[in-house]
Amino acid sequence: MRTTIDGSIFPVLRVMLEAGERLVAETGELAWKTPNVTLSTTTTGAGMGGLFGAVRRSLAGGGLFMTEFTAEQTSGLVAFATRLPGHILEHQLGGGRAMLVHRHGFLCATPGVTLDLAMQRSLGAGIFGGDGFRLQRVAGHGTFWSMLGGEIIPHDLAPGEVVDVHPGLVGMFEDTVSFDVTMLPGIRNKLFGDNGFFMARLTGPGRVWLQTLTMPGLAHALSPYMGGEKATAAAEGSLVGAALSGLLRQVR
Template sequence: MQTKIIGTVLPVLEIELASGEAVVGVPEQLSWITGGVTLHTSVAAAGGGGLFGLVSRAVSGAGIVMTEMRAENGPGMVGFAAHLPGEIIEIDVGHGAYMVHRHGFLCGTSGIVVSSALQQNLGAGVFGGDGFVLQKIAGEGKAFVELGGEIVKYDLQAGQSIHVHPGHVGLFDEQVSFEITAMRGVRSTFFATGDFFMAKLTGPGRVWLQTLTAPGLAHTISHYLPKQG
């Protein structure tokens, strides 16, 4: 399996598969295929876990069904284009799991397991009716994650903390402690409750922060869209 990330602002991940090799991902993430690659959509790919596993993946934003892209009829290639300006990064999963923002998982090898790690309602203005959700990427193999805007990495020492707006939490090691804290009485256009929420990340472990979020982008351009009525 050979991987290549093309572009900078709106990157594309291309994976060349030798005969018999496969990757799994959300069907909506697939952009193009070539050669002898065939698609097999299944509720069992990338997670299993019975009914709970299906519900967990649906809540996390990964979807109930996953698609296996296998080079059955000779070698081929699959492409995954980014949905927002940002970066696509590769992570090795095996000795520990990773937490990623709701729509971060792009695809992975067949040993990857995707589930819901955390769901909390922080205010409809920023995250919609589903609230704040994290995906958990576990299992064994390689996974590819899409993060928005520029990526800022921090290696936190044991006991060292950083407070981050939840929307800018991109990816972090499983051993990093995660806690949502409310700053009372701080008004924000994003939150209907009157509270301002921050995510407290405490080491040890690495965190990847993203500078662009889909809700933030939508809020910025909403002022320029035609008003109904």
């Protein structure tokens, strides 16, 4: 198996499978492939068997079904693309090591890697952690690839070292890191700071990968330009919007 990650803000993972080699991914992630790579959709992918296992994986942000790619007779290519600006990262698992990834962060993996629901250690993290409530636990033996949004900032926490992060910007962390939620201090900060009420508190030891962009954050940034009177006002306030408005007036 040979892999390359190409591109910049919208990268693509290309995997060259040798004859008989397999790769498992969530459904809908395929970008392109060669004809000799076959697809098999199943509920038992990523180490989770049966209906209960598929439901647990779905609750973690995955799907009820997984797609298994196999190179038949000769080597073949399969490629996966990101859904938003960001990065694709490669990780090695083994020796009991596990990763906790945000609910849309798992891209694909080799056989031997398991994908499961990771319940939080504390009730507060589950109730107020936002996307952190439904983390994916990736474990087993092999290689997996994650998709994180925006720029990726790795941060190594020493034992007992703490960092507070906006919950949506926690991309991934090792299972040695504890995850909890803390409330922002001060009434003014809560009501007028526009930072939300809660922060994710990550405590070492272990590595965390922080992301600078999330799908809800991107949708929020684009919402003024997508339909309605607010979108029209925002568009007309820009040079492109003004030009379009002028063109429409001429047509009328």
